[in-house]
Amino acid sequence: MPKDTTRRSPSPIPNAPRIKRRLPGHILDRFERRRAAGKPVKWTDKGIKAVVKHVSTLPPPSPALPAKPIAAVANEAIAAARRAGEATRARQQREAAEASALSAATAARRDLAERISAAPAPTFTPIAPKRVGIDIPKYTTPELIGIYTPKFDATIKRLSALDDLDYSDIRADHAVAVSRLYLRLIAIRKQLRPEAIVTFQEWKRYETGLRAIGEVSFVGLRRNLRRIFAELELIERAGYFE
Numbered sequence: 449m450p451k452d453t454t455r456r457s458p459s460p461i462p463n464a465p466r467i468k469r470r471l472p473g474h475i476l477d478r479f480e481r482r483r484a485a486g487k488p489v490k491w492t493d494k495g496i497k498a499v500v501k502h503v504s505t506l507p508p509p510s511p512a513l514p515a516k517p518i519a520a521v522a523n524e525a526i527a528a529a530r531r532a533g534e535a536t537r538a539r540q541q542r543e544a545a546e547a548s549a550l551s552a553a554t555a556a557r558r559d560l561a562e563r564i565s566a567a568p569a570p571t572f573t574p575i576a577p578k579r580v581g582i583d584i585p586k587y588t589t590p591e592l593i594g595i596y597t598p599k600f601d602a603t604i605k606r607l608s609a610l611d612d613l614d615y616s617d618i619r620a621d622h623a624v625a626v627s628r629l630y631l632r633l634i635a636i637r638k639q640l641r642p643e644a645i646v647t648f649q650e651w652k653r654y655e656t657g658l659r660a661i662g663e664v665s666f667v668g669l670r671r672n673l674r675r676i677f678a679e680l681e682l683i684e685r686a687g688y689f690e
Contacts, residue, residue: 467503467504468503468504468505468506469502469503469505469506469507470503471499471502471503581652581655581656581659582595582655584648584651584652584655585648589642589644589646590642592646592651593640593641593642593644596640596651596654596655596658597637597640599658600633600636600637600640600654600658601637603633603658603661603662604630604633604634604637606661606662606666607626607629607630607633607661607680608630609666609669610626610630610676610677613669613670613673617673617674618673618674618677619674619677619678621681622677622678622680622681623677625680625681625684625685626677626680626681626684628684629680629683629684629689632684632689632690633689636654636689653687653688653689653690654688654689656688657683657686657688657689658688660683660686660688661680661683664676664679664680664683
């Protein structure tokens with residue numbers, strides 16, 4: 449079947465440039481106004497070349513058009529919308545998980561409060577204080593003398609170790625108090641005879657005082673002499689052996 453050549457007439461000039469765009473309207477209007485005024489445009493080679501170059505080249509791309517192909521821009525827009533949708537779904541899932549955790553924690557606290565309120569009230573059973581030392585009223589005077597005489601002897605012997613030390617760095621009032629305590633222990637020890645009259649309260653004070661002296665550490669005796677004398681001075685002032 450022969451081609452239809454009626455739609456486009458062949459160019460009268462071989463290798464003539466194909467028109468790709470028209471001259472601007474305001475240029476054509478100016479040509480028309482000069483022709484009507486009897487002053488048509490006198491074309492020069494330079495002008496003709498400029499017109500030919502203009503109509504035979506495509507216009508430069510508009511700044512308003514995207515630099516990327518439309519398909520690429522569309523794909524990026526689709527990807528951005530997909531990411532936004534995924535971020536929204538992730539946020540919704542996170543919020544749902546937080547709400548579920550909060551609800552579970554609230555229920556747990558409520559259950560704990562209910563269990564506590566339903567639990568029976570605690571009962572307090574007083575604990576009897578542990579007895580320190582012996583039950584003095586259960587013993588006779590000879591028995592008590594037999595119990596405490598060795599304790600006095602051991603305490604006097606322990607304090608006698610202080611006699612051989614240098615007291616030059618000890619406070620005078622502390623040294624006097626310790627000396628008074630030592631002499632008082634010796635005096636009580638001499639009175640511990642079967643005919644001695646000692647009340648239960650006195651025996652209790654003796655027991656407490658002897659235990660207090662026993663708790664004073666004599667480790668590093670020379671190095672800790674100030675501390676030892678200070679602690680013994682406090683015991684003497686407490687009046688256990690008055």
